Amino acid sequence: MVAPTGRLDVAGAPALKDAITGLVNDGPPRVVIDMEGISFVDSTGLGSVIAALKQIRSSQGELRLAAPNQQVRVVLELTTLDRVFPYYATVEEALTGF
Amino acid sequence: MGTHQEPFEFHASLTELGPGLETLHDSVRMLRVAIGRANDDHALMLFETALGEIGANVLTHGRPNDDIEVDYILRSDGAAAFASFVDRGPAVADHLARPMPDQDREAGRGLAIARSVLDELGYMRQGEVNTWRLVKRL
Numbered sequence: 001m002v003a004p005t006g007r008l009d010v011a012g013a014p015a016l017k018d019a020i021t022g023l024v025n026d027g028p029p030r031v032v033i034d035m036e037g038i039s040f041v042d043s044t045g046l047g048s049v050i051a052a053l054k055q056i057r058s059s060q061g062e063l064r065l066a067a068p069n070q071q072v073r074v075v076l077e078l079t080t081l082d083r084v085f086p087y088y089a090t091v092e093e094a095l096t097g098f
Numbered sequence: 099m100g101t102h103q104e105p106f107e108f109h110a111s112l113t114e115l116g117p118g119l120e121t122l123h124d125s126v127r128m129l130r131v132a133i134g135r136a137n138d139d140h141a142l143m144l145f146e147t148a149l150g151e152i153g154a155n156v157l158t159h160g161r162p163n164d165d166i167e168v169d170y171i172l173r174s175d176g177a178a179a180f181a182s183f184v185d186r187g188p189a190v191a192d193h194l195a196r197p198m199p200d201q202d203r204e205a206g207r208g209l210a211i212a213r214s215v216l217d218e219l220g221y222m223r224q225g226e227v228n229t230w231r232l233v234k235r236l
Contacts, residue, residue: 010154011116042150047204084201
């Protein structure tokens with residue numbers, strides 16, 4: 001599980017990319033990004049999540065998002081990325097059957 | 099008898115990306131307090147989303163060298179929020195109508211997101227200067 005905090009924006013996105021790269025290097029990953037600590041996401045932050053998804057899928061892994069706040073959910077829906085990243089209300093739900 | 103709402107106004111000269119974005123988010127927090135809105139106010143959340151997109155854009159591309167600042171103003175009369183940026187980056191008119199990219203693209207959504215959540219997104223090029231105007235009814 002990865003649990004970034006603060007703003008996932010053009011300034012915060014590189015740290016998420018680094019964290020995902022570390023997990024992928026350890027083998028086929030099943031990753032939950034716990035977004036409860038993310039206060040704000042922008043298009044660059046979303047781009048880092050898309051990059052994470054590509055990286056994980058290319059390693060035969062799977063990615064789930066958990067506990068996005070209202071702003072994150074709205075941006076996912078505006079960009080129709082909620083169809084790519086089905087999100088879960090809690091980490092526990094995201095881990096169920098994973 | 100209605101309550102009188104004092105106009106809110108915030109000015110800043112922005113330089114580096116990280117601190118500049120911090121200033122933008124701080125200014126929305128100050129506006130939220132000044133006009134008595136809740137932390138989860140939906141219209142202000144959408145406005146802040148657009149502000150973050152345009153702000154990141156002008157701070158990344160609007161400063162041809164480190165000595166040049168981006169001028170930022172945020173105003174509100176309580177019924178709407180108005181923000182403006184003045185930067186000295188390249189003209190961006192060709193990108194304004196860019197549609198939302200495909201779902202597998204990692205970049206290029208910023209202007210489309212801002213356009214979709216604002217009531218008005220204005221852009222003007224005069225000489226070597228870009229002026230952006232963001233309006234959101236609250």
